[in-house]
Amino acid sequence: MEWDKPATLLLEKVPPFVQKVVREKVEILARERGKTLVTEAEVVAARESFMGKPNPQRTMAKKPADNEKLSILRKYSKYFDKEGNPVLYQVKSCRGAEVNCPFLITDSGILSEKLRNRLEELHFTEKLIDKVEGQILPHHSMKLAVSGCPNSCSMPQIKDFGVHAVEPVSVDPDCKCIECMKCVETCREDAITVKNGNVTIDKEKCVHCGLCAKVCPTGTIKAEKKKYRVMIGGKVGRHPRFALDLLLQADESATLKALDVCADIILSSKTEHRFRTLIEQQGIEEIKKRI
Ligand code: SF4
Ligand code: SF4
Numbered sequence: 001m002e003w004d005k006p007a008t009l010l011l012e013k014v015p016p017f018v019q020k021v022v023r024e025k026v027e028i029l030a031r032e033r034g035k036t037l038v039t040e041a042e043v044v045a046a047r048e049s050f051m052g053k054p055n056p057q058r059t060m061a062k063k064p065a066d067n068e069k070l071s072i073l074r075k076y077s078k079y080f081d082k083e084g085n086p087v088l089y090q091v092k093s094c095r096g097a098e099v100n101c102p103f104l105i106t107d108s109g110i111l112s113e114k115l116r117n118r119l120e121e122l123h124f125t126e127k128l129i130d131k132v133e134g135q136i137l138p139h140h141s142m143k144l145a146v147s148g149c150p151n152s153c154s155m156p157q158i159k160d161f162g163v164h165a166v167e168p169v170s171v172d173p174d175c176k177c178i179e180c181m182k183c184v185e186t187c188r189e190d191a192i193t194v195k196n197g198n199v200t201i202d203k204e205k206c207v208h209c210g211l212c213a214k215v216c217p218t219g220t221i222k223a224e225k226k227k228y229r230v231m232i233g234g235k236v237g238r239h240p241r242f243a244l245d246l247l248l249q250a251d252e253s254a255t256l257k258a259l260d261v262c263a264d265i266i267l268s269s270k271t272e273h274r275f276r277t278l279i280e281q282q283g284i285e286e287i288k289k290r291i
């Protein structure tokens with residue numbers, strides 16, 4: 001049975017060791033449909049039928065023009081999913097939950113998955129492919145990172161969109177401090193002063209790691225609700241930049257809204273400037289107002 005060019009290009013994206021089997025299955029499905037020529041429609045239908053529920057977002061990316069645009073990116077497997085579909089965002093998580101890290105505030109993998117899902121719902125990959133004229137290059141892909149505490153092992157400060165969990169603390173005036181000094185010994189930022197039973201926390205120094213609340217035996221220092229610090233526009237390369245603070249203590253919903261806004265800035269820009277440049281053109285304060 002003959003295959004047209006777009007269908008052949010799709011088949012070529014399948015790992016070589018399964019191409020023969022896939023070809024046979026697609027041709028069986030095409031015959032069942034009374035076709036004598038295999039087109040992209042048969043390949044997509046066959047994949048949906050073999051793999052279960054179709055993924056509309058990913059099937060959208062299967063246009064022949066996309067294949068040409070993606071030829072350079074194909075040298076890097078990290079920009080493609082298991083089915084060979086492009087994914088133009090990478091979300092890195094720290095391994096805090098996996099290794100039972102003592103500093104862990106929140107499992108970074110959970111938010112990472114939500115960020116991935118949100119970009120998928122927004123059809124970020126397809127829209128970015130449509131937007132970029134010419135070849136898609138690695139720097140076009142959006143880089144994200146989430147860390148489970150301010151130690152930031154997944155390096156959110158050098159990503160387009162970075163997040164780390166925070167656990168703000170406060171002093172409860174109704175609890176009596178016994179001056180055990182455990183909080184002072186624990187705080188790496190030298191942010192706590194205990195004098196005559198009075199406890200003060202220097203908000204300029206505190207990074208909201210929540211560790212002092214964990215060691216306080218009297219509940220004088222209490223942990224508040226866990227939040228996220230969201231920063232954007234970090235980058236390495238020729239002109240490295242640390243990310244700028246967008247939200248200091250955001251809940252999950254505000255964090256996802258911030259991602260929507262950032263994705264919109266990238267996708268609606270008429271130019272192909274790096275995200276950091278777009279942020280500097282718009283101004284971080286203007287971006288904050290949109291969340
Ligand atoms: S970022 Fe924090 S929670 Fe995650 S691995 Fe590093 S120290 Fe542990
Ligand atoms: S939350 Fe962390 S940085 Fe802030 S005062 Fe407590 S131990 Fe220090």
Ligand code: SF4
Nearest residue numbers: 177178180181183216
């Ligand atoms: S750990 Fe708690 S009880 Fe001990 S000095 Fe600090 S605030 Fe006071």
